Amino acid sequence: MPKSRLSVAPAVIKPTPEFRLAEPIQAISPYQAVSSLDEIQARPGLPAYKLDWNESTVPPSPKVAEAIRAFLDQAQHLNWYPVLNSANLAARLEAFYGVGRDRVLVTNGSDDALSTICTTYLNPEDPVLVISPTYQHFLVFAQSRGAQIIHHYAPDPFDKDIPGVLDALARAQPRLCYLVNPNNPTGVHYTPSEVARLLAAAPSTLFIVDEAYSEFAGITAIGLVEAYRNIIVTRTFSKAYGLAGLRVGYALARAEIIEDLKRVFNPKSVNVLAQLGAIAALDDQVHLRWFLDEVERSKRHIAAWCEVEGVPCQLTPANYVMLRFEQAPWVVRRLREEGIYVRDRSQMEQLQGYVRFSVGTLEQTKAVLLRLSAILRDFAALNHTGAARQ
Numbered sequence: 055m056p057k058s059r060l061s062v063a064p065a066v067i068k069p070t071p072e073f074r075l076a077e078p079i080q081a082i083s084p085y086q087a088v089s090s091l092d093e094i095q096a097r098p099g100l101p102a103y104k105l106d107w108n109e110s111t112v113p114p115s116p117k118v119a120e121a122i123r124a125f126l127d128q129a130q131h132l133n134w135y136p137v138l139n140s141a142n143l144a145a146r147l148e149a150f151y152g153v154g155r156d157r158v159l160v161t162n163g164s165d166d167a168l169s170t171i172c173t174t175y176l177n178p179e180d181p182v183l184v185i186s187p188t189y190q191h192f193l194v195f196a197q198s199r200g201a202q203i204i205h206h207y208a209p210d211p212f213d214k215d216i217p218g219v220l221d222a223l224a225r226a227q228p229r230l231c232y233l234v235n236p237n238n239p240t241g242v243h244y245t246p247s248e249v250a251r252l253l254a255a256a257p258s259t260l261f262i263v264d265e266a267y268s269e270f271a272g273i274t275a276i277g278l279v280e281a282y283r284n285i286i287v288t289r290t291f292s293k294a295y296g297l298a299g300l301r302v303g304y305a306l307a308r309a310e311i312i313e314d315l316k317r318v319f320n321p322k323s324v325n326v327l328a329q330l331g332a333i334a335a336l337d338d339q340v341h342l343r344w345f346l347d348e349v350e351r352s353k354r355h356i357a358a359w360c361e362v363e364g365v366p367c368q369l370t371p372a373n374y375v376m377l378r379f380e381q382a383p384w385v386v387r388r389l390r391e392e393g394i395y396v397r398d399r400s401q402m403e404q405l406q407g408y409v410r411f412s413v414g415t416l417e418q419t420k421a422v423l424l425r426l427s428a429i430l431r432d433f434a435a436l437n438h439t440g441a442a443r444q
């Protein structure tokens with residue numbers, strides 16, 4: 055097998071001495087993102103199951119490509135900047151959710167919304183409460199503002215902890231609280247009334263409720279946006295709608311908050327093809343529904359498989375599951391050799407031995423589990439001789 059480019063440790067690049075890093079950045083190490091994309095592209099003959107970044111496992115609605123093709127065939131105005139603030143898409147989203155005007159800011163992926171929120175509201179040393187373990191990249195946005203991150207870990211990482219969060223809010227008095235709902239990677243999910251309880255308990259904390267996976271879970275805190283002035287909901291087209299490559303996300307909040315965010319937001323940061331693609335994807339709810347149903351069926355299948363195989367498993371309301379293995383790195387390596395790319399979350403606090411699998415269609419899931427069964431059989435045989443422990 056060719057040597058994987060991903061297995062090569064990234065070169066250590068020293069900061070330039072003449073351009074001193076801004077102070078908050080000095081404490082941040084370069085983000086060592088690991089994506090299987092390079093490896094998949096380097097092995098075009100091998101069927102690949104890209105289950106490492108919680109993306110959709112299928113292309114988006116065919117209407118997306120149609121809309122982009124029609125634009126390129128007809129207008130071809132790639133020489134013009136896109137519609138500012140993605141005004142057309144923002145209006146579509148406001149109508150779709152039945153919220154008033156000026157409640158949506160469309161961003162370059164929801165990461166861009168998270169970054170814009172941190173730039174808009176954080177001063178150095180501001181406490182930011184993060185319900186952890188969770189999506190790591192948010193930490194970079196908050197740390198780059200010099201904020202002080204306070205993690206709250208529930209006693210059980212797979213269970214919600216309202217008293218613990220209420221206590222942490224009271225003690226930290228944070229300026230921002232970051233709650234991923236359902237959480238990545240644990241799947242912990244707070245209901246809208248539970249979120250409302252948190253909002254009411256800490257009225258001077260601005261809550262970011264990151265709903266990147268909310269379509270899968272089927273519930274949302276968007277209904278709280280009018281009643282509470284301290285909530286911003288962030289969402290994305292990268293997951294259920296399958297548009298990760300186009301980079302479109304959005305923030306939903308009261309008009310005053312959206313206005314605040316626009317002080318720093320670049321109104322031309324979402325490109326024209328991404329805007330058109332997202333409108334087409336939103337318009338095709340049949341395609342979305344089909345994929346959501348497939349993911350549900352797959353999760354049921356995984357649960358049954360885990361039962362039979364004796365693999366500890368945490369299902370989530372999102373499009374990923376967490377499976378626990380005695381030798382997680384070994385299983386992940388073997389899966390990779392089979393063209394199946396998953397994410398070992400063992401290094402995260404409380405998640406020792408857990409591997410996150412994105413969930414796709416039932417057919418894809420069956421193919422993956424077939425290989426996983428064979429790998430576990432190998433493990434049992436090798437374990438017998440001690441070889442799998444090397």
Ligand SMILES: Cc1ncc(COP(=O)(O)O)c(C=O)c1O
Pocket residue numbers: 107108162163164165166189234238264266289290291292298301302303
């Ligand atoms: C919880 C969470 N928020 C945000 C993102 C980023 O999404 P986007 O592609 O919209 O920037 C991710 C991506 O994995 C995520 O898991």
